[in-house]
Amino acid sequence: MAVTLKEVAERAGVSRSAVSRTFTDGASVSAKMRRKVEKAARDLGYSPNALASSLTTGRTKLIGLVSDNFHNPIFLEVFDLFTRGLQDRGLRPLLVNLTEEKNPENSVRMLKQYSVDGVVVASSTLPTEFARAFRDAGVPVVHSFGRSAAALQVHVVGVDNVECGRMAARELVARGHTHVAFLGGPDTATSTQDRYTGFMSEMAAHPKIKTTYSFADAYSFYAGRREMLRLLKNTPAQAYFCGDDVLSIGAVSAIRDSGLSCPNDVGVIGMNDMEMARWESNDLTTIHQPIREIVTSSIELMVAMLDEPDRYPEARIFPLSVVERGTLIPRIK
Amino acid sequence: MAVTLKEVAERAGVSRSAVSRTFTDGASVSAKMRRKVEKAARDLGYSPNALASSLTTGRTKLIGLVSDNFHNPIFLEVFDLFTRGLQDRGLRPLLVNLTEEKNPENSVRMLKQYSVDGVVVASSTLPTEFARAFRDAGVPVVHSFGRSAAALQVHVVGVDNVECGRMAARELVARGHTHVAFLGGPDTATSTQDRYTGFMSEMAAHPKIKTTYSFADAYSFYAGRREMLRLLKNTPAQAYFCGDDVLSIGAVSAIRDSGLSCPNDVGVIGMNDMEMARWESNDLTTIHQPIREIVTSSIELMVAMLDEPDRYPEARIFPLSVVERGTLIPRIK
DNA sequence: GAAATTTTTGCAACCGGTTGCAAACGGGTG
DNA sequence: CACCCGTTTGCAACCGGTTGCAAAAATTTC
Numbered sequence: 038m039a040v041t042l043k044e045v046a047e048r049a050g051v052s053r054s055a056v057s058r059t060f061t062d063g064a065s066v067s068a069k070m071r072r073k074v075e076k077a078a079r080d081l082g083y084s085p086n087a088l089a090s091s092l093t094t095g096r097t098k099l100i101g102l103v104s105d106n107f108h109n110p111i112f113l114e115v116f117d118l119f120t121r122g123l124q125d126r127g128l129r130p131l132l133v134n135l136t137e138e139k140n141p142e143n144s145v146r147m148l149k150q151y152s153v154d155g156v157v158v159a160s161s162t163l164p165t166e167f168a169r170a171f172r173d174a175g176v177p178v179v180h181s182f183g184r185s186a187a188a189l190q191v192h193v194v195g196v197d198n199v200e201c202g203r204m205a206a207r208e209l210v211a212r213g214h215t216h217v218a219f220l221g222g223p224d225t226a227t228s229t230q231d232r233y234t235g236f237m238s239e240m241a242a243h244p245k246i247k248t249t250y251s252f253a254d255a256y257s258f259y260a261g262r263r264e265m266l267r268l269l270k271n272t273p274a275q276a277y278f279c280g281d282d283v284l285s286i287g288a289v290s291a292i293r294d295s296g297l298s299c300p301n302d303v304g305v306i307g308m309n310d311m312e313m314a315r316w317e318s319n320d321l322t323t324i325h326q327p328i329r330e331i332v333t334s335s336i337e338l339m340v341a342m343l344d345e346p347d348r349y350p351e352a353r354i355f356p357l358s359v360v361e362r363g364t365l366i367p368r369i370k
Numbered sequence: 371m372a373v374t375l376k377e378v379a380e381r382a383g384v385s386r387s388a389v390s391r392t393f394t395d396g397a398s399v400s401a402k403m404r405r406k407v408e409k410a411a412r413d414l415g416y417s418p419n420a421l422a423s424s425l426t427t428g429r430t431k432l433i434g435l436v437s438d439n440f441h442n443p444i445f446l447e448v449f450d451l452f453t454r455g456l457q458d459r460g461l462r463p464l465l466v467n468l469t470e471e472k473n474p475e476n477s478v479r480m481l482k483q484y485s486v487d488g489v490v491v492a493s494s495t496l497p498t499e500f501a502r503a504f505r506d507a508g509v510p511v512v513h514s515f516g517r518s519a520a521a522l523q524v525h526v527v528g529v530d531n532v533e534c535g536r537m538a539a540r541e542l543v544a545r546g547h548t549h550v551a552f553l554g555g556p557d558t559a560t561s562t563q564d565r566y567t568g569f570m571s572e573m574a575a576h577p578k579i580k581t582t583y584s585f586a587d588a589y590s591f592y593a594g595r596r597e598m599l600r601l602l603k604n605t606p607a608q609a610y611f612c613g614d615d616v617l618s619i620g621a622v623s624a625i626r627d628s629g630l631s632c633p634n635d636v637g638v639i640g641m642n643d644m645e646m647a648r649w650e651s652n653d654l655t656t657i658h659q660p661i662r663e664i665v666t667s668s669i670e671l672m673v674a675m676l677d678e679p680d681r682y683p684e685a686r687i688f689p690l691s692v693v694e695r696g697t698l699i700p701r702i703k
Numbered sequence: 704g705a706a707a708t709t710t711t712t713g714c715a716a717c718c719g720g721t722t723g724c725a726a727a728c729g730g731g732t733g
Numbered sequence: 734c735a736c737c738c739g740t741t742t743g744c745a746a747c748c749g750g751t752t753g754c755a756a757a758a759a760t761t762t763c
Contacts, residue, residue: 130465149372149417286649318623
């Protein structure tokens with residue numbers, strides 16, 4: 038079917054090695070030879086078989102892009118950034134959907150079978166064992182949007198979710214509220230756990246402010262809406278830190294549909310600052326997570342690891358910032 | 371690094387062929403042999419190299435998943451369905467982001483280099499030349515969400531966008547409006563062109579109803595909002611068919627922010643019925659596109675083509691249906 | 704229990720490339 | 734022109750598997 042090296046060699050009247058060399062840069066070929074080979078290759082429409090060469094070189098330029106987050110629109114932005122960034126560096130993303138996959142075994146095996154050069158785990162909800170499983174299989178791993186444990190086992194790029202929780206708490210405190218609350222995503226997600234910890238630790242410094250918390254069962258609109266509707270049946274807090282923008286939008290819809298004003302009766306601050314948060318119809322006050330920078334940095338780290346697989350693991354933590362919009366009353370003073 | 375067939379063979383004290391055979395189903399191996407080999411393989415942690423075997427079998431189980439639509443949240447649903455569907459059949463999606471790519475050459479070459487078994491082009495905006503370019507390269511192609519031309523060149527799975535335009539027109543007519551309009555996405559997208567054609571052809575049967583049209587420059591919130599704000603400066607139509615849900619949500623936000631009521635002063639009907647359309651905060655009347663069925667069918671078609679590459683091209687067209695929600699006044703009568 | 708038949712196994716060539724090594728080449732010196 | 738040295742080229746082995754073929758083993762038949 039496809040044109041092979043051998044055919045090109047025959048047509049150009051040279052050895053197979055010569056053809057191979059003209060297509061690997063850094064190899065020694067004379068100008069004359071190169072011209073002959075390129076002509077023959079062009080005539081035949083030859084392009085080298087990347088998989089065959091990977092057999093000897095040990096590199097496939099395939100990168101496993103593993104995620105379990107196919108429902109939160111922010112991940113479309115993430116996939117866009119990852120695919121383009123990888124492509125620009127000549128790497129090919131092999132997408133793995135881990136939704137409903139409770140253990141990493143299968144994916145590890147599959148990615149090993151395809152000899153990926155590295156794996157990017159892009160998820161804030163997957164337990165750290167997943168990333169570790171890939172590392173244990175001897176594959177370079179970057180965990181984007183992951184948790185940076187003290188005893189770092191794999192490279193992590195993301196934000197400090199504990200600090201995120203604190204930051205949200207400080208924002209709510211700065212509004213002068215007397216009752217604030219944490220409305221997290223599923224409490225199995227590491228990001229939720231950390232934000233909860235941060236939120237609570239900051240609030241511990243303000244014992245006079247009543248602080249409550251609860252968890253929605255997913256990072257989704259309906260989970261947020263449902264949980265907020267439930268909360269509104271009793272005495273709700275004056276403002277909520279929701280663990281995610283989509284969740285927040287659901288919560289806001291619950292507040293408004295209950296005949297309450299969103300910033301005035303019940304405030305909401307989200308997390309992520311996805312594109313949709315900016316839409317005038319949502320106008321969500323939220324904490325900005327620099328996803329572009331996180332993705333870019335993850336890719337750079339991945340590229341570096343391809344040359345230096347045993348690189349000492351590092352955590353790259355990016356700063357967060359509050360984006361003030363219309364779902365939280367202004368700071369006092 | 372990785373364990374090879376040869377090592378397993380040595381440890382089990384058998385030939386390499388024997389090992390190969392126990393890992394290819396349908397091959398002849400005795401139960402005793404199988405046990406020996408599997409034991410050795412397990413001890414060594416062996417798993418066969420899919421790329422090496424592809425060299426002789428000519429199959430990689432790699433499927434190029436090509437798209438240029440990384441900004442419309444509905445495509446996250448599409449990617450979710452595709453990746454899971456392909457995985458379930460033992461196929462691996464190699465994701466290609468065609469954003470900003472004006473010609474197919476590079477991607478065709480790249481996918482050929484990786485010897486993909488097939489290509490799924492998932493886009494309603496890419497010109498048909500892209501799909502054709504892959505077919506010309508001798509790779510099985512399915513164009514999902516594509517246009518089904520009369521002279522079909524590649525397999526297409528999707529909806530009839532001309533009919534979609536007609537259906538929207540009929541809905542607006544049924545409301546008794548005297549001025550309706552088409553607000554399309556970019557007029558370079560084939561889906562927009564077809565919906566425009568259908569809309570106009572249906573309205574031609576109602577000469578007493580004023581019909582106008584315009585195009586937003588993307589399938590995006592801001593494009594929709596911007597265009598609608600512009601339209602509202604003059605005499606707007608009583609109801610608009612917007613070429614996409616995200617566009618619609620932008621248009622609705624423009625209407626409401628201008629102090630007008632959305633169903634009563636200016637109505638909107640969208641297209642796609644993405645998850646977000648259902649959210650109470652949007653409550654968008656729209657035309658449902660059965661993406662789950664389209665994706666499933668695309669995958670089935672792809673699988674069929676792997677066995678029969680020269681299959682005669684077919685178009686699989688799925689029916690649309692109107693989902694009535696809150697952005698269009700009720701039908702009269 | 705021998706012959707005929709079927710199943711299992713190993714050999715060796717092959718898939719499409721890469722690469723270490725040594726031979727061939729080219730050009731500069733003396 | 735012989736000699737030397739740096740480049741360029743081809744040979745052949747190898748990467749990790751698969752597979753047609755024939756020999757070996759197991760099973761069936763009489």
